[in-house]
Amino acid sequence: xRRFNALMLLVLPAIALLASCSEEKKDAGPPVRPVFSSVIExxxxxxxxxxxxxxxxxxxxxxxxxxxxxxxxxxxxGDVVTKGQRLAALDPTSLQLSVGSAQAQLANAKAQLANAxxxxxxARSTFQGGTATKASLESSVQATQAAQSAVVQAQTxxxxxxxxxxxxxxxxxxxxxVTATSVEVGQVVSAGESVVTVARPExxxxxxxxxxxxxxPAIGDAYSILLQINPAITSSGxxxxxxxxxxxxxxxxxxKIALQAPPSAFRIGTTITAVRNSGEVQKLFLPASAILDQDxxxxxxxxxxxxxxVRSQQVQLVGQGGAHVExxxxxxxxxxxxxxxxxxxxxxxxxKVEGGARS
Numbered sequence: 001x002r003r004f005n006a007l008m009l010l011v012l013p014a015i016a017l018l019a020s021c022s023e024e025k026k027d028a029g030p031p032v033r034p035v036f037s038s039v040i041e042x043x044x045x046x047x048x049x050x051x052x053x054x055x056x057x058x059x060x061x062x063x064x065x066x067x068x069x070x071x072x073x074x075x076x077x078g079d080v081v082t083k084g085q086r087l088a089a090l091d092p093t094s095l096q097l098s099v100g101s102a103q104a105q106l107a108n109a110k111a112q113l114a115n116a117x118x119x120x121x122x123a124r125s126t127f128q129g130g131t132a133t134k135a136s137l138e139s140s141v142q143a144t145q146a147a148q149s150a151v152v153q154a155q156t157x158x159x160x161x162x163x164x165x166x167x168x169x170x171x172x173x174x175x176x177x178v179t180a181t182s183v184e185v186g187q188v189v190s191a192g193e194s195v196v197t198v199a200r201p202e203x204x205x206x207x208x209x210x211x212x213x214x215x216x217p218a219i220g221d222a223y224s225i226l227l228q229i230n231p232a233i234t235s236s237g238x239x240x241x242x243x244x245x246x247x248x249x250x251x252x253x254x255x256k257i258a259l260q261a262p263p264s265a266f267r268i269g270t271t272i273t274a275v276r277n278s279g280e281v282q283k284l285f286l287p288a289s290a291i292l293d294q295d296x297x298x299x300x301x302x303x304x305x306x307x308x309x310v311r312s313q314q315v316q317l318v319g320q321g322g323a324h325v326e327x328x329x330x331x332x333x334x335x336x337x338x339x340x341x342x343x344x345x346x347x348x349x350x351x352k353v354e355g356g357a358r359s
Contacts, residue, residue, distance in 0.1 A: 035351045043282065058203060063194050064192075067189065070195070072088060183195045205237075229270075240258040241256040286324065299314055
């Protein structure tokens with residue numbers, strides 16, 4: 001009996017200790033998970049630069065206003081032309097025949113008018129002499145008026161035929177340079193078809209194509225334009241036009257920068273480099289491993305260091321597909337973000353920070 005009591009005195013404390021450990025395990029809650037994180041800071045980038053070419057600000061495609069067979073083209077690409085100079089011509093034969101026909105119709109109408117006027121004059125004389133009725137006089141007056149209208153109509157047709165004949169030639173409407181020719185001698189052209197393109201050389205643009213993921217400039221932004229063949233030759237420019245949408249094939253936006261008093265070396269077609277006058281550019285970048293796509297939203301896990309937990313936060317990004325992506329909105333500089341294992345975290349989960357790198 002004494003042995004039993006002594007044994008119980010040894011076993012009971014052990015049982016109590018095991019029960020205490022079991023209760024502690026129940027109250028301990030889920031384990032704290034270590035995560036690898038990084039503090040996201042602004043990245044300082046140099047001023048962006050883009051390659052492009054010099055292009056005329058104004059280019060005018062010129063064509064014939066009538067259809068026909070082109071028999072002459074007096075200019076080629078690169079030729080300098082002056083206002084009123086002939087650039088191309090059609091075979092005028094059919095147009096000249098139309099003019100001749102209109103002239104004959106006008107002559108006939110005038111003869112009809114002269115005859116009607118004579119008839120009216122005789123009718124007035126006989127009416128005054130009392131040998132003709134008033135109805136016959138009114139009839140002759142109406143015939144004269146109809147003949148006068150026919151003369152006006154024939155004259156209009158002749159003017160139109162002469163105008164069409166003048167359209168058989170393309171004349172330069174301003175001083176410029178030929179930048180393109182699209183029709184050769186011997187071709188039949190339709191009315192309005194572009195034959196020669198003439199540009200005004202005094203107003204020039206630097207034209208660049210900017211990738212959709214890059215910072216798209218705004219109207220009025222200043223740029224420095226450098227000749228690629230000799231970067232020492234420069235000009236200043238201001239953005240005057242930005243394409244509203246990206247090209248479907250290249251995913252770039254065309255930007256036109258108006259050159260301000262460019263040197264003569266900035267000839268049309270010259271290759272240039274456009275550098276934005278903005279100093280350093282600051283942007284936020286996230287590692288691609290920090291991005292979580294869930295329910296149609298782009299999320300990141302933000303570390304709440306005070307609570308020792310994570311919470312999800314929606315962000316807007318551009319330029320996805322590389323090792324790093326640019327953050328447009330939804331994240332402030334200096335925020336600590338989980339950058340690995342984002343698919344296995346839960347909202348409000350307790351974590352232990354490992355890694356303090358600044359990105």
